[in-house]
Amino acid sequence: MMDVGRHPRIKLMAYSEIEHVSGFIGNFHVKVRKKARYVDESECTACNDCVKDCPVIVPDEYQQGLSSRKAIYIQLPQAVPSAYLIDMENCLGNNPIACGKCLDACEKKCIDFDMQDEIVNLEIGTIIVSTGMDVYDPTEMDEFGYRSFENVITSMEFERLICASGPTEGHFVRPTDHKLPKKIAFIQCVGSRSEKLGRNYCSNICCMNTIKDTLLLADHYPEVESKVFYIDIRAFGKGFEDLYMRSKESGVNYIRGIPGDVWEDPETKSLNLSVEDTTNGKVRIHEADMVVLSVGVEPRKDMKPLQQLLTLSSNADGFLLESHPKLKPVDSPTRGIFYAGCVESPKDVKDSVTQASAAASRASIILNAGKVTIEAITAVMDPDKCNFCGVCSRVCPYHAIEPADKKSGTYPNIIQAACAGCGTCAAECTMDAISMRHFTDAQMISQIDSILERNPMEKVVAFACNWCSYAGGDLAGTCRVQYPTNIQLIRTMCSGRVDEKFVIHAFKKGAPIVLVSGCHFSDCHYISAVQWTQRRVEKLWNRLERLGIRPERLQLEWISAAEGQRFGRVMRAIEEMRQKVTEEEVKETIEILKKEEEKERAKKVKREAALQPAAAV
Amino acid sequence: MAETGTFKCLRCGHEYEDKYTPKVPQERSCPKCGSNSVRRIGPK
Ligand code: SF4
Numbered sequence A: 001m002m003d004v005g006r007h008p009r010i011k012l013m014a015y016s017e018i019e020h021v022s023g024f025i026g027n028f029h030v031k032v033r034k035k036a037r038y039v040d041e042s043e044c045t046a047c048n049d050c051v052k053d054c055p056v057i058v059p060d061e062y063q064q065g066l067s068s069r070k071a072i073y074i075q076l077p078q079a080v081p082s083a084y085l086i087d088m089e090n091c092l093g094n095n096p097i098a099c100g101k102c103l104d105a106c107e108k109k110c111i112d113f114d115m116q117d118e119i120v121n122l123e124i125g126t127i128i129v130s131t132g133m134d135v136y137d138p139t140e141m142d143e144f145g146y147r148s149f150e151n152v153i154t155s156m157e158f159e160r161l162i163c164a165s166g167p168t169e170g171h172f173v174r175p176t177d178h179k180l181p182k183k184i185a186f187i188q189c190v191g192s193r194s195e196k197l198g199r200n201y202c203s204n205i206c207c208m209n210t211i212k213d214t215l216l217l218a219d220h221y222p223e224v225e226s227k228v229f230y231i232d233i234r235a236f237g238k239g240f241e242d243l244y245m246r247s248k249e250s251g252v253n254y255i256r257g258i259p260g261d262v263w264e265d266p267e268t269k270s271l272n273l274s275v276e277d278t279t280n281g282k283v284r285i286h287e288a289d290m291v292v293l294s295v296g297v298e299p300r301k302d303m304k305p306l307q308q309l310l311t312l313s314s315n316a317d318g319f320l321l322e323s324h325p326k327l328k329p330v331d332s333p334t335r336g337i338f339y340a341g342c343v344e345s346p347k348d349v350k351d352s353v354t355q356a357s358a359a360a361s362r363a364s365i366i367l368n369a370g371k372v373t374i375e376a377i378t379a380v381m382d383p384d385k386c387n388f389c390g391v392c393s394r395v396c397p398y399h400a401i402e403p404a405d406k407k408s409g410t411y412p413n414i415i416q417a418a419c420a421g422c423g424t425c426a427a428e429c430t431m432d433a434i435s436m437r438h439f440t441d442a443q444m445i446s447q448i449d450s451i452l453e454r455n456p457m458e459k460v461v462a463f464a465c466n467w468c469s470y471a472g473g474d475l476a477g478t479c480r481v482q483y484p485t486n487i488q489l490i491r492t493m494c495s496g497r498v499d500e501k502f503v504i505h506a507f508k509k510g511a512p513i514v515l516v517s518g519c520h521f522s523d524c525h526y527i528s529a530v531q532w533t534q535r536r537v538e539k540l541w542n543r544l545e546r547l548g549i550r551p552e553r554l555q556l557e558w559i560s561a562a563e564g565q566r567f568g569r570v571m572r573a574i575e576e577m578r579q580k581v582t583e584e585e586v587k588e589t590i591e592i593l594k595k596e597e598e599k600e601r602a603k604k605v606k607r608e609a610a611l612q613p614a615a616a617v
Numbered sequence B: 001m002a003e004t005g006t007f008k009c010l011r012c013g014h015e016y017e018d019k020y021t022p023k024v025p026q027e028r029s030c031p032k033c034g035s036n037s038v039r040r041i042g043p044k
């Protein structure tokens, strides 16, 4: 961190917040609010004189509230820049200055109560998001009594208690009597892997963190007896299994089972844990002087605004979604934005450093090249057809379309470098003013035609998105999952590309059933494009019903790349539906749609005639 | 604000009540057959 602070080509803006981001890869405009710290960071030498005189005492967040700090403080001993700041929420008052003791104490005169927030505008080529994570607060888990019993602490609090720069200077003591606890119980997976809490994911770091803690205790306090209660121990990293073995060999007792209840002895303040050992089914009561809850990690609570600013999507757990889990694990779906660390998923230091190095390399490749090569699957505009409705710029999940303005006659402008090629705009534009390179309307229509050219009654036309449904089909194939071959897939990059007219065309050509399938909402590779698919299909169901066509004949399914079995199941169910569609029904549909087309055509002619100048009379 | 609506599965025909927020698309699956072809049929 010190190196980062000193590096001539790195501008570190600590205590700052991103307020606005616009632009696209290579051309981001970022507005940063550099918050006033009321201490000149270039002059402050962290001499600590001001702190001695500050009368305000508040809990120290860095020390997990186990000790206190002043209103003028430094967040952590290794902070970069190594300079103090005034926490104005707790300071006795500015404007007028109510106390000002720090002002007098600072010989170098670095304190400035008139300091204002500063707005800095930056022109940026690429962005790396590494905003980290939050730690789970176990208060809601009544069974562990975190807020009721003082000697039940979290793994973060344990970390502070055993650290040389912690509130006890590394002397490990329990909160109630400040004595060394003789028996310690670690409870794993607190706030992780729990369907009940809606937190299904594994937090990745807690098992190894506990193993490390037990080894620390064994090293420093061999007399302490440690027990670890776990679901299973996940020690999969390099050298991790060795550490686990060392911990076991040092006498740590690993018990497979999570306590159902923890209660305190009101006199000794020690704790009892009732646990079923799942290896033998026996329930036993264990005693401990201290309980450490091995808490999981979670996405930052203040993540949403940044996510919106950068148009990033998150998965069901709330961590940011990568462009591709295997091939582009550090890229965000928005070009030019990369991830490092737990913002993307829970990970340990080594994995965070690896990802950060990869993100830095990915970013510098772009910066060094000075230009970007993009896939040619982008949207293109035909201004002659545009009626300035503005729909395209509203639906684009990447904000890649600069809006139309009828007054000034400005047509929507598709920023090619920002377009990800989902095709949502092309599908939503009722004027057909937008087309997609490589997934053109003509190509889509001719695929539908060729599927339905022969024996249409036996076919199902299925639109499948590249990343999920189509890949789910691939997996079904490689797993030898049987599904009917008369279901014929048309690949689109995103289900958002499936235009209403493709579905109607398929019905006109005699399709008994049409399927639109894409990614689950939380897996959408185009941020939120899948939501437009859903809206469009709902609109189509209404339209079909209005016309007297059974909406059931248009099916919608979300299938992920990992759901090969589900892909097979869905296709078999859809084939059963197809068998129930009669030839009469299909013929009637074709008739209805033809009539509708004729009506629409007549309306269009009338509209155009009304727009013609009266001179023709 | 979430409201309660009637939903129909367009695969198995199952009808059920569920919460929804107007104008906010939400991934749904039929509690009976698991299909995502779930349509809100009321209140209109
Ligand atoms: S949706 Fe189509 S018609 Fe409307 S502004 Fe965009 S390009 Fe023009």
Ligand code: SF4
Pocket (backbone or CB within 6 Å): A378, A379, A395, A396, A397, A398, A399, A400, A401, A414, A418, A419, A420, A421, A422, A423, A424, A425, A426
């Ligand atoms: S194709 Fe998708 S990403 Fe590209 S401009 Fe259209 S809506 Fe935006």
Ligand SMILES: [Zn+2]
Pocket (backbone or CB within 6 Å): B009, B010, B011, B012, B013, B014, B030, B031, B032, B033, B034, B035
């Ligand atoms: Zn169903």
